[in-house]
Amino acid sequence: MTTQTTRYRWVKNGSLGAGKLRYGADYNPEQWPREVWDEDVRLMQEAGVNIVSLAIFSWALLEPRPGEYDFAWLDEIMDLLHAGGIDVDLATATASPPPWLAKQHPEILPVGEDGTVFWPGSRQHWRPTSPVFRAHALRLTRALAERYADHPALVAWHVSNELGCHNLYDYSDDAAAAFRIWLQERYTSIDALNDAWGTAFWSQRYGDFDEILPPRTAPTFRNPGQRLDFERFSSDAVRDHLRVEGAVLREVTPDVPVTTNFMVAQNVRDIDYVSWAGDVDFVANDHYLRPGELGRDDLSFWANLTGNIAGGRPWFLMEHATSAVNWREANPPKRPGELMRDALTHVAHGADAVCYFQWRQSRAGGERYHSGMLPHAGTDSRVFRDVVALGAKLGELAGVTGSVRERARVAVLFDYESWWVSGRDGHPTEGLHYDVETLAWYRALLDQGVRADVVPASSDWDGYEVVIAPMLHVVDAGLQGRIDAYVTGGGHLVTTYFSGTVDEHDRVWLGGYPGALRATLGIRVEEFVPLLPDETVALSSGASASTWTERIVHTDADVEVLDGYADGDLTGLPAVTRRRPAAGGSATYVSADLGRTGALGVLRSLAVDVDALVGDPLAADGRVEVIVRRQGATRYLFLANRTDESVLVSGIGLAPREVVVREVLID
Template sequence: MTASPPGAHPLHAVGERLGGLAYGGDYNPEQWPEEVWPDDARLMREAGVNLVTVGVFAWSHIEPRPGVWDWGRLDRVLDLLHGHGVAVDLATPTAAPPPWFARAHPDALPVTADGRRLWHGSRQAFCPSHPAYAAAADRVVTALAERYADHPALALWHVHNEWGNHNALCYCDTSAAAFRDWLRRRYGTLDGLNHAWGTDFWSQRYGDWEEIVPPRGTTAFGNPTQELDFRRFSSDALLHRHRAETALLRAHSPGTPVTTNLMGTLEKKVDGFAFAEACDLVAVDHYLTAADPDAHVGLALNADLARGMAGGHPWLLMEHSTSAVNWQPVNIAKEPGEMRRNTLAHLARGADGALFFQWRQSRAGAEKWHSAMLPHGGTGTRVWREVTALGRDLRKLAEVRGSRTVADVAVLFDWHAWWALELPARPSSHLRYTDLVHDWYAAVWSLGITCDLVPPSAPLDGYRAVLAPGLYLLADDDAKRLHAYVQGGGHAAFGFFSGAVDADDRIHPGSHPGALRDLLGLAVDEYLPLHPGRFLSLDDGSRATTWAERIEPRGAEVHRSFAHTPEGGPAPGQPAVTRHTRGAGTAWYVATRLTPEPLRQTLGHLLRHAGVRPAAPVPPGVEAVRRVSGDRSYLFLLNHTPSEASVAVRGTDLLTGEHHDPLCLAAGDVAVLLEDRD
């Protein structure tokens, strides 16, 4: 999208308060004796920390018994931090109810689909719809807001923690009643619900609202639309709690921005776009998958999704790790320099600050092996040296704050399509929504193109190209918007099995691909999923896997076909990649899962035709992303390879002060160029 200068966005105000980019992490002083706290504050300043998140898991300290408050510890912590010039992102502690809550309200603990009650002993052990939880949460949020609304350390309110990470789906009787209320609001009548759910199948037609329950464990496949709606309801139930807490904070603390830490593609369970709309500014957590050699591509994808959730505005990286995490099968430590590169990659893609989980590494509990800014070994460690060096780097990049990342391409991302695609009884249980999105995103990343990840309902007019890797579910209004985009001169590409069902998971009328049939100029006679490990050849020698289709072109021109081979295949001679002119634009269809290089070539052809160009001419493995503010342009260059790279660019590196023309970027290094004006 077109970049614009900073304005009155809430994150801009936070940055003004901090005097630059945000830097810090979760601070949990309740885990440590009070005599440690002054050292924490002193070392924070040494590291360049200017913002810490406090109170995320402090409920049992704040309210040790129901209605009994103990503010002394938190008072002293906030005063100490303010005295050392460290601002606070103050969290509501509602993600971890104390043991007394579970004892008093055992019926408020979550229940699984097979009826098993989950007990206290971790976090998020509550039913999101239970009135006892709502009352307790509202009480602690109100008390917190009343006490600290005017505290000089307060810069930002942080609602809850990672909504729905562990308790998104509760199947208890309280959730069942709330689900029925949600369905009444959605459908109005039982006739409307019966039509949407297709309940004439398997004698499921409902005659009374009380007959409806969540999709609990049953004898065979459940009703897919019931399951889809239950996911929507469950996301909305959590969103209702988010809005309730937010309203209390705003009532007592008007003018202080409110956010929460969303999880992007790390979490399937809630609709991130809906939560983002309910925040003053978008903040996300992101952790690398250590076993993925291309984890930096997944990092970029999630950063672009964060920017999409923020509507193109700058956003805040609320959590990432200095080194190893604690929850993967093998928790691999980051290589020297990797933390810096990860952090600056997030900044390149729109973050106006970077925080870690957590400040001081825990000595006890489930996350004691999760890395932190201040490790077990203290200030003599490699991680601490890198943390303090990163703080110096961020101070040098202060002027980047408020600038906007430039993207000419939109990748459509939709939690509802994700939920629907991965329900049971699809043509293939081997389709994973995020795999499809990652395939296409990785191809575009390798071309040096920056994307916004946005919902299908987003305005698309400002993009030169729109890519839709996995729109299995496509609502009618969104389909119309895509038709209008292409008719008006846009260039779009759609992945296989797109447009198959409407918002109720009902097959679109007529031949497949339903909502996209006329736009793509073709009809799909049959979907042809493949067994895992099976490959198909195309007529140009490229290969594909997972999926094929039997297609009848109806105006579309064929660019690639499935080949006739001795080993055979389900669709020999059938179109595999098509292009259709529609109005002033073009719509492409990729009817199979191309392997990486053919997919890269296909999308590259489309993007060149659409006039999309990379931010800079970089060699493979070097990432180039541009942020712009007014007439100032900042080019981030990140070398993910083990070799030095030469890049034909001109500008002054804000990190070193050196002018380059061209730039020689060392292996694993990062440069942030204030580009020379032509």
Template sequence: MTAHNHSPGDLIPGISGMSYGCDYNPEQWDEATWHEDVTLMRDAGVNLVAINIFGWAAIQPTRDTMDFTALDTIMDLLHDNGIAVNLGTGTASPPPWLTTEHPEILPITADGTTRYPGGRQAYCPSSPVFRDYASALVTAVAQRYSTHPALAMWHVSNELGCHNALCHNPETRAAFHQWLTTKYTTIDALNAAWGTAFWSQRYSSFHQIRTPMDTLSSRNPGQVLDFHRFSSDELLSLYLMEKDIITQYSDKPVTTNFMVTAHIRNMDYWTWAPHMDVIANDHYLDHRLTAPTPELSFAADLTRGLAQGNPWMLMEHSTGAVNWQPLNVNKAPGEMARNSLTHVARGADSVCFFQWRASVQGSEKYHSAMLPHAGTNTQRWREVVDLGATMKALAPVAGSRVDAHVAVLFEWESWWAGEGESRPSQAVTYLDQVHSVHRALRSLGVVSDVVSLRDDLSTYDLVIVPGVHVITPTDAEHLTAYTNAGGHVVVTYWSGIVDANDRVYQGGYPGALRELLGVRVEEFSPVPAGDTLTLTPNDTAHAPLEATLWTENLHTVDATPVFTFSNGPHPGVPAVTTRTAGQGTAWYVATQLTDDAWWHLLTTITTAAGVTSEHQRYSASGSDLHNLEIVRRIHPDSGCTWVFVINHATTPATLNVTGRDITTGTPVTAEVTIEPGAVHIIEEDEK
């Protein structure tokens, strides 16, 4: 898999250095406001604006009418003010005339009910009628603006699959049949893959198969997994339909905004990424999580993984509160800059917000914006202007890459399969495993790439496999080869249990990885979420650890126990093991460690793997290093190194670094103090 390649510094053609911008919805405002807005955009340092994201009804007010007058004016106005355009195709939501004339395009949910217009994405991704009208619109937009001097890139639709990823109408069923026929060829092969001998589910024809709608009991896991795969592919095909039209008229890069975040899981972006000319992501702090800020760092690392380590684009995030969570928490002074520059530290060469001017009507009128309802005499506006100046100063950083020697594996298929309807514990979730490992690395000062199991792992000193439930024999061979060649691997519980058909490996868990890890598990014994498990070390080099949720009746084959369960269903049974595998080492963790326990265990493992944390590298000290992020970006051509230091703590920290603070231009020598909430970006002296 390869993402679109860019030479250093040219993430978006025509924009030198970093881009800084926003979504703009001029259709919500009068023309006088447009002129005021572009003047303020220049004051804020904005050099890239996304428009026409939801412009279908404005461009095509009726089936037989196309009116580009307003969009022409906006394109010219932005260009005259030196602002580049990220041009939307306008297909994100169909206009009312289309859903009125063709109600068959409306999506149907798993309970068999139709979802109606009045919100957004009121269409079925498989609908031929929707695709025909969308194709006509994209063709008209591409023909008209492909040579416009303001055009920098193309924005296909918007957040594809955010609301309508899993559709169950007749068009979807027909498309699902075709997808299944292509994959399996014969109905016998499908029956074998889905295990339809169970509950008398055997099919004699593809046309007997429905999409996995709500049932009286749990559904067939193989069918559900394949429907997730199909739905992701179907949305990707919708993107490719638009991209193919655009590229007939334009050579500008084409992308769409991913949603690498904790609450969107229906698109397998590993399969999407090779088709993007620029990897772009939308990310919003999710205060429904126990730790929203560390999740931001994880999402940035995963987006960078999708970009194959190349710079990427933050297409949307917020200046303050969003409007769609149960409690929409505002951002404290300085938090917007810390959030934005964390994304930059972890590989973004473009920082954009939703949106420019806060709406006064509609569902998102209480969503924050660069220009708030209260106007420019506000703290938020001043922070927006300050961040724009910082982004301009960061121009030399563009094109550099994040330095990471640890990989965390992430697979959407394991998210789908591992959280099936019938599993040992509903309290065990995929993201909890992934996030807990990444949080521990972050608190240690260890920067990690988040990559796919099928990526090249040979450059990493340590690879962590958290809850990767679906592992094929080929995947297992890949991990084994990496370890035998001298790599260090950590595998957690609920990994390697099933193959690509969601079929359990026989002979004991963890199935495909049993030989690599040198253990055999007879059975799982999950425990209630409130129970605390104590793990006793098998030598004096470690202190006891705490865990929760999960235990296993585990036997070592040729692995060495490092920690043992001292309570729970299996006292005296190994809980953490290690095994020498070729020239490398394989660790297994058979429970859900607490954050503190993960921190202590990964301190041991990273040391053994020869991984130097950024805290160690810069001799960082302070009372709360867990919340001190240090990330290095290195330019592949010049070798220049920039150190991003972000203090999320309420206490100061110090570190030893020499160079120049590029946001202030002041020299930095030896020990520097990072005040609470501060961000420093230091160009290091050559060593």
């Protein structure tokens, strides 16, 4: 095994290394005969690959029996990659336990809410709170760190993989014990917990923490406060595993940065990735494109949020797909141009690394129909030619490395807990979807030609001229104060239905809706009026509401009605209001689900006197997304064609689905 004691390391401030964008994939050489490895390295060089994530699902090979390690094959591939000029993001290999561990210790297996045990045969069959699993995982992590601490190919550590993707919610006895400890630390006394959860309802009052269980399957609605705290606990439990593996790695290799791949938009919406950002040396994310017309803007939204979870610093796109995935009901391939467009859109939003799952498309196993950089069809294929073209393009954009996204004037707030809680059962309708509502407003901003940042609600957004907070359902006293101070300080707020409704314990703010935001908005909603499926209500402006409306029964003297209900039981009542306090800010409330088109109408009405909502000429009337990264005196303008038609903007021709990058020097 090749070693060296000093070499360049990635720094730990978010920069992924100056001079080149990183490009590569998850690499699983253990799936292939040894004679394939040399060809892999040669083809990686042809494609411009300069980094791979290695050993992600290799525990069974690395430790074939308890405490007996086989590193020979990993030594060889590490040396081979280094000789080929390819760096390694080395995984701790703890994502999927080997069969012997589950056989010897079935108590590591996670348990579903109905008592179902999740057995081996897939992946992530382990409890985040299992002390037995943790002991074995940390032993392997230490062995890997000690083995490869000085290997010249190693540039980063990859903790586990997609933590919590399939095992976030474990309802086992281990989880129950850990949950009780978490609750005691949070509430101190059982009386405080009973108050927070409202356990006087349905005779749920607890006399001791030992009586509390995870919210397992029950006859009907489970306690909302208990469910919210279990979601917080589950996010923290998986985060704790990230921390303990990271601690071992930092002890043994303090100069090697540590990360793990978030899934900001994917299956695990119940992880609070905002709170995780401080536990990694640089943020990494996996993203998989939604098929169809929605997909491009959806990608932009989540890449935008990822960049702001990273604090505006560069981040690592750890996984996306070259073409089709294999886990949706239907999995169409990407259209011509989409591989390049998707990658460059991520780069525009701050990614300094563009990587895929995976390098060589698998021949066997559960993901054999998931596309790879090198597909089943081989090198003589559209996908591989596009992969090579992207590698060349990223090489041309080396100067972008280390630059940061330029702050916009408008922010869209995103709040994980509002996402969790607003979609609960037992609500006025099951038709609300927080992510759909926030994306609709983001797309409306793009349609208006307005560049916006998607930022966590807990972040610093006070300096934005306009803040849009769709369905900000969970608002505690601290957030309530921040919002009110923002408006009275001159900021322009736009928020929508079902906002401000509950506090941090999922308890309703009393006195009328929108609860915590009632004074800031200057209105009072008496009751929610959800609509039946396929039912719509017209507004005076011509907009149409579906799914949700509200009965606004009071507006303060400084509130103007921007739009009203034109039919149905709410005819003549306000639908969209705006309060303008003396300080010069404003607070707009949209009481109905107006969709993307209706949201655009609201933005256009506000743009009359809010300059930040006036479209950028480069956006070509919303057909082009404008994204800006800055480094020193250079601005990098990314112009992304949002359409399937050619667009000409400021003398620049954009083909369908094309992204064009221009460098502009700042005086």
